[in-house]
Amino acid sequence: MTFLGMPLLPSTRRDRPTIPGGQGNIVEDESFAEVSHQHLSNQQLRNNIGHATSTIREKRADVVAELDDWEELREAGSRAKNHVMENLPEYLAEFEANFTAAGGVIHWARDADEANAIVTELAEANAPVLDSGRREVIKVKSMATQEIGLNEHLETQGIDAFETDLAELIVQLGDDKPSHILVPAIHRNRDEIRDIFEEKMPDAGDLTNDPTELAEAARRHLRHKFLTTKVAVSGANFGIADTGSLGVVESEGNGRMCLTLPETLITVMGIEKLLPSFDDLEVFLQLLPRSSTGERMNPYTSFWTGSTPGDGPQNVHLVLLDNGRTRALADEHGRTALNCIRCSACMNVCPVYERTGGHAYGSTYPGPIGAILSPLMTGVEAEENGSLPYASSLCGACYDVCPVKIDIPSILVHLRNEDAEANHSPVSSQLDTALTGASWMMSEGKRMATAESGLPIAHAVTGGEQINSLPGIAGAWTSSRDIPALPEKSFRQLWAEDEARAEEEDDES
């Protein structure tokens, strides 16, 4: 059930255990309202994003409609993830034992800094220093490493991390930030991408804006790196507790290149990514591709269990990342946000995301899921993250498409309540006064009638024009909305006149 409107859920803030929040690229440094305003006027961005989200939305709807048991699959996916969260210590221990027995090495990281330090140490131990005096690693697209700002950290340590996913490459070469978790360069069109490639790819030569040619340029650009780099860094879509396996879902083959050809593989995975058993993949390999790219199945999916003798990297490491996940877990009303499998379906249906783009959310996780996940991981007190739960119209479309049934609207309302208590307490006296007054006025018909009798005067004062701005606390409302012109008469007055006219007509007849 979705609770909309005023926050109704009881607050648990005061009883919440003090678990540290996460750090890194999950913190807004400006409020959503402020930064989204800057993006709203960018017509090119809105066109690009609008085109992309509507296209994926339609593809997704088509392939979901093909399955008669979609709702049962969603239910099973939700059940599996809830079960994992409730039993997370046991599943982590089981996964650790199995992954280690298969020849892998596990590292635990409390936060972004610790994870970055672990990856740095592993890269220094396994990636050779090149003639340039620097080390190199290749990377598979990964939300966890975006979240901790790994590339930026490695750069300061003399290690260059090369993104190999085409979209991540476009973002990296353009000194840009991802704006969507599935298609990070969704805000760029083909002309912009050609310009970035021509400027930043040595030997790219002159390119047209044909996507086939641009993809070919990326292939040439990265081919040598794939074949020669000793260390790769990846994320993981799934960790399987009963086998100790990890899985990566992708399209281009850059994932397979990174997971297969280097000598050392370092994977960074959030602790919430576990599934109980290998058999659970029968659910998640149906839910994820259809919800994400709108395909029946993505072109490539890889699973590995520790190291496989003679096949792929023999030096296999996994960094298990907390970085605020346990803080989110401690929120009983919000913890299902950790069920997220990063499909991005919620972004593609969100009217707010479609107009602002991903950058406005200031986090690795944009859109509806980001609006709850980021503040849950950092706490609403962190920087401007308390503004994120308001980045929604509460229309509920995100809940309808979520493959693991995360009730995003309810959590948004819950977090607004948290924010109000944490950051705006006591509630603004202006708002209090206004609402108390409104309540008094509306609770009695005569008072309402008296208030409405002022309408003709208000109409005269405003000159029959629409109202673009109001003073005081009402100014927040009118800063992004106009109030229609006030009518000359109230409904009560019109009704009374109509009644009187009808009576007159009755008398005449």
Next chain:
Amino acid sequence: MTDTAREEILGRINQALGRRGGGEYVSSVSGTVPAGAPAAGPPAAGAPAEAPHAQPGAPAAGGGTVDQSADYLRTGTHEGEDLIEVLIDRLEDYKANVHRVSGDPAETIAGLLESGSKIVVPRGLDDSWLNAFTGDVSVDAPGQELSVPELDTQAAVVTASAVAIAQTGTIVLDGSPECGRRAITLVPDHHVCVVRVEDVVDIVPEGIARLTPSAALTFISGPSATSDIELKRVEGVHGPRTLDVIILGSAP
């Protein structure tokens, strides 16, 4: 450093879940549940009361009530020639080239490969499949693995497959002797993959059930592709740009 991190993170999780001292799990809904083996915990308070994760055929770890009601499909409805037709339809939708062969595939395979070119095959591939091919065949075997630069000079790779899932047009390679290690089907630009009709299943759960989880698994659905530029699908980025699938045998 990491040992401490491990204990601290597990401690935070226990705290977050309301467990005391890590020993027992105190639920606000149903009281105390013994810890140790994963217990079937209740969902978060405030969420609808849902049954714990159900996994018919594989009981929920550590016991607990398993709800087997309201479940998704585990077996498909297509069989025989219908099943193969679905597979072909989905493979072609993903831009794979599909070829039906009921007897010896040697002529078909040779026809797909450029004559005289260099190809790589896994050690367990049926020798007879290459009888009609006239080029240079390298066999990738334990102790005689082709190096990455050597793989990069191969025009094509020919392998068998473990399972094919019709509903999604997915072929699974499992690192067995006839599928080979992962790199050989990745670096060459052209993959000729033989799917035996008896290895074709209808839906994803049937495919998962046939696999060995500990194997290094690669699921392939069409050739390498990207949609990162204006969502226009482009076949062939980093993986093989051409995927030829030979469906071998007659449907029962």
